[in-house]
Amino acid sequence: MSLFLLRGVTMDELKILNNGTTVIFEEVPKSETVSIGVYVKTGTATEGEYPEGIAHFVEHMLFKGSSKYTRQQLSTEFDKIGGYNNAYTTKMYTCYFCKTLKRFERKATDLLLDMVKNPLFLEEEIAREKKVILEEIKMIEDTPEEWLMDKLENEIYKDQPLGRMILGSPESLNKINKETLTAFHKSHYQSNRLVVSVAGSFSEALKEEIMSQLNDNQNEAINEIDQKMTFTETKQTYYKNELEQTHFMRSYAAPSYNDTYYYATNILNTILGETMSSKLFQVLREEHALCYNVYSDFQSFQENGLLTIYVATDKENVEPSSKLITEVLKSLLENGISQEELDDAKSHIITSFLMASESNQNKMTRNARSMMFHDELITNEKFESKVNNVQLEDIKKATQFLLQAPYSEFILTEK
Incomplete structure (x- = not known):
């Protein structure tokens, strides 16, 4: 496995794999816990021609089953290790993370990496999750401050990537299916879009295991969306x-x-x-x-x-x-x-x-x-x-x- 040093940062802190994945370790020796985050450099503003809100929909779907774990197993296994795990989508990136005790570091890592890299996108789960996200949209509509902020960004960057709504709309959700989710994940979750960050108390074995799991050949060119946006006065x-x-x-x-x-x-x-x-x-x-x-x-x-x-x-x-x-x-x-x-x-x-x-x-x-x-x-x-x-x-x-x-x-x- 070939790694190289970047900008004078020690090998213990920052490693970049040949496929472009960035891995960062920050050790806190006296800590009892470890926090592990998988960041994907894709968000609502990088959705391109895909239906609005698909980045957020993928975030939800990654908890609904992977190659190793069913939906129920993902929930049960995270609960079993007492870990606090969650995810969120922004305009620029998506994050999946877990905080747990050092003794559960390998299980937490395996859960996170498998759900991010190997989701199943089962038809029955997609249908169920559409209903969940529709309820999330209604929740925002019932929160005036959040609703107005969404409208503000939507109008200021109207018809531009930064103006896209993170949750999407009922209309855009209807356009999302197994085919679009699979295609989006394949094109936007490439290894060179991943940043894996670990902080806390962890073993040397965990570092090697993370890099071993991440060291694949998914290194396709990224078609970046132009981020030069025009501000609309209104x-x-x-x-x-x-x-x-x-x-x-x-x-x-x-x-x-x-x-x-x-x-x-x-x-x-x-x-x-x-x-x-x-x-x-x-x-x-x-x-x-x-x-x-x-x-x-x-x-x-x-x-x-x-x-x-x-x-x-x-x-x-x-x-x-x-x-x-x-x-x-x-x-x-x-x-x-x-x-x-x-x-x-x-x-x-x-x-x-x-x-x-x-x-x-x-x-x-x-x-x-x-x-x-x-x-x-x-x-x-x-x-x-x-x-x-x-x-x-x-x-x-x-x-x-x-x-x-x-x-x-x-x-x-x-x-």
Whole structure:
């Protein structure tokens, strides 16, 4: 089995197989647990011509039977080892993971790898799972905040890969069958799309076993979807019955995760609306009492990103809230922030990151996402250095970038 070293990372941390599979190990010697994640570099935005929501449908189906295990056996065996296992689909990738005791490391690995690489896609399970996902769609429709966020991305990136709904729609689900699922899995779950991340306490034997199971000849060329998306400026109002509050979102075009101002925008987002001392919280809630819930969120993709501000309030408070949001942003650009405010925001981000890094599951996730997004491992030290290198002028430029960028507004209110 041939492996090679990448960018000075030790062999104990990062291995890349000849078929393109990336395997990352981070040992935590005194830990009693191990977290194992299989990340597939395919999500809703990479579905191409397949029915909308098929990436998420495949995620569900991988728990419904594999070459070694039936649906019931997968559930029983995961429960038997007391493992916490789950999966989720994003726009850019899909993740399958398990956390368990070190003594069950090999069983957990075998379960995960077999379900990911060798699913059965049984007809009766497909029919059943369609009903389950339809109920999941209804659940989102009953959650105003999540529903509005889905609509926001759908409209901002209308008719583009990032605009596709993760769950799909009842209409797109009807187009999914055994043939489409099998074809999608074959083309999008190739070995060179896999990143396997392990963190915690594990044996040398586990490392060899994982690489042995992953070392196959599935190394076909990947037809990447163009991720350069056009941001659509729009204002939309939607109506639903029996809402106690009106939900308001404003979303700005923002930097990608490899952009020069990625870290500055992260800090700007913290200053804007991530904490109780943030500008939006203090102005909209504490000073003007316009709402209970207000926050900002920054998410990045390969070529672009979104910074979204959310407010839940009474209908008559939407317009004054929107005006205050604009005033807060303009004030940030015109008056800037103090060095103390910048240092406090850095402290909050670094502390949150380092505290999360104490969890094996978060280590596993961080390492996988680092390789998928940045093609390198972002260590605690590197992250802290990147954040600390941001200066006041960078925050000003990030704010200027945001205010010059297009934005869209969305309202969900009662009829």
